[in-house]
Amino acid sequence: MASILALDRARFAREVRATVKLALPLIAGQLSAVGMSAVDVALAGHYNAHTLAAVAVGANVWVLGLVSAVGVMMALSPSVAQLDGANRRGEIGPLFRQALWLAAGMSVLLWFGARHADPLLHLIGVDPALLADVQAFLHALSWGAPGLCGYFALRGLCEGSSWTRPTMLFGLFGLVVLVPLDWIMIYGKLGFPALGAHGSGIANALALWLQLLAFAAYLKFGRRFRDLDLFARMERPDWQAIRHLLWIGVPMAVTLLMEAGLFVISALLISRLGTVAIDGHQIAINVASVTFMLPLGLALAVTVRVGNAAGRGDASAVRWAGFTGVALTLVTQAFSATLMVSIPHAIAHVYSGDPRVIALAAQLLILAGIFQFSDGVQVVANGALRGLKDTRMPMLITTFAYWVVGMPTGAWLAFGAGHGVRGMWVGLIAGLTAAAALLFARWVTQSRGEHWRRFSLTPYEAVVVESQATDGRSGV
Structure with a gap:
């Protein structure tokens, strides 16, 4: 042992x-x-x-x-x-x-x-x-x-x-x-x-x-x-090769668009709440965007590690690459979250001297600290699934998480329940958490069940497989 x-x-x-x-x-x-x-x-x-x-x-x-x-x-x-x-x-x-x-x-x-x-x-x-x-x-x-x-x-x-x-x-x-x-x-x-x-x-x-x-x-x-x-x-x-790239890439584009759209529309809705809300939101988002580069870089690396292992047909290496990436992002996000939660006023003061803006930005930075873990897990799990060329289900998951869970929750809390910009941020947390849970569950299912092997065909392999299948049906 x-x-x-x-x-x-x-x-x-x-x-x-x-x-x-x-x-x-x-x-x-x-x-x-x-x-x-x-x-x-x-x-x-x-x-x-x-x-x-x-x-x-x-x-x-x-x-x-x-x-x-x-x-x-x-x-x-x-x-x-x-x-x-x-x-x-x-x-x-x-x-x-x-x-x-x-x-x-x-x-x-x-x-x-x-x-x-x-x-x-x-x-x-x-x-x-x-x-x-x-x-x-x-x-x-x-x-x-x-x-x-x-x-x-x-x-x-x-x-x-x-x-x-x-x-x-x-x-x-x-x-x-x-x-x-x-x-x-x-x-x-x-x-x-x-x-x-x-x-x-x-x-x-x-x-x-x-x-x-x-x-x-x-x-x-x-x-x-x-x-x-x-x-x-x-x-x-070569339209077959281009179609194959589009088959993988279009769902990824939709996924990125859903996430970017969530934050852009949130910012537009928050702009109705006044200058202080806009400035506080912008400060917190800027800080969160910088710290997000850590898990994003890990996600891009995990895509390569998982894809390389899938190309070798090494199921064990596929799992190790994905789960190691998730473990690493939990470490980086713990650092980011600790920073945001422990010194939010000091961070906000770097961006603004207005006491009202600093106070609001500090509150939002604490909320940003809370969603660091879900944000990191969702992007790395998505990166691992990309390495398996599994992009369609992640597209559906992120669309559901951001636009069925996140945006309605945030809009209702901000304007229906009267919680303002803080309510919108709670909606962001809800959407990112739903995405993280569902994408990680998808990764666990795909990597352990080895369903990923059907996604790993390149355009050239697909030609061979289809040809063999045709020959088999025709009795050749």
Whole structure:
């Protein structure tokens, strides 16, 4: 018995090391994305309040399209991880090039959506004084859509191959290039006119393209994927491969959209409660968003670990990867929760000097501390299921948890029961807790029952299996 326990501890330690090694660069890359948003807010805010408001509204609208496109592109990572685990590297290059075709299609949709967002802007009641600048910001940023989608295709290739350092490097690269670009285009430096919100959109579009081009050059001239001939040719679209990526990716896009929509709509509802409520909510959400990068990075790493194990057909490794990820996120979330609950006033004071805002933000930070565990478990369990290419049931679960449990509960407590912004946050806790419980239960069922094997077929395996089935029916 002692020897078995020792072996289990050793295996757990190995899995922890492997997961953390993958996750740390991913966390840094995600924090870089948060940093890019912070740069936009800071430079726009120092220009003038009008520009800050226009950029903030435009960014919220852009996020809805962004998470949809990124969700679809995230299908590449588990697909590559499974091929890599199955020692079928020769199929990674062709699949990657099909993902580039998919990225091109998603770019067109994102570009079109950003340039035709007027109905949504009117629906959410954007101040008419801001409308022109919000539109200018979105129109300029829309030209960055190909850069964004292509960048995530490259990320999916690298992350699925258990190589996460480029995510960190080019995330930081994007942050570094955005600072001078924002400064030049918003304020009108180096001979350029001052363009305000429009300039911020141009700067972000340029940064996205520079990220893509630098990343592509790094892969083309590097040694890591030289055997794959990634850019040696470009096949015609293989609709079967693209359909397979969409089959995995569209549910992920809906899942991300449901979660992003929950927080965006919550913010819009809270905006009816006055300036203090808006500011307090924004502070608490900003803090929670930063701490969320820890479990998100772990979730992305767990997707790769689970996918690689599934590709090998190793059921035991699949379970170890998923449950180790959940254990790690409980540790990170315990740290975040302790911080929020123990010094909420000190954290709020960093953002505001208004005593009323600090008092409300401190209360919300305590609530944020409470949902740290459910938020961490839901994102890591979802990441583990992604590694198995199980994305449709998680889509239904998150839709139910956020929009049948979370939003109605929060809206009723906030406006029906008169608890204001605190009531809306209790609704967020309810939705995230429901999602965590249901997604974790789904993971336990799928990993232990090995139902995941039917999800692990790649497009190329599917051809073989279907052909064999047809031959069997025809008596060949």
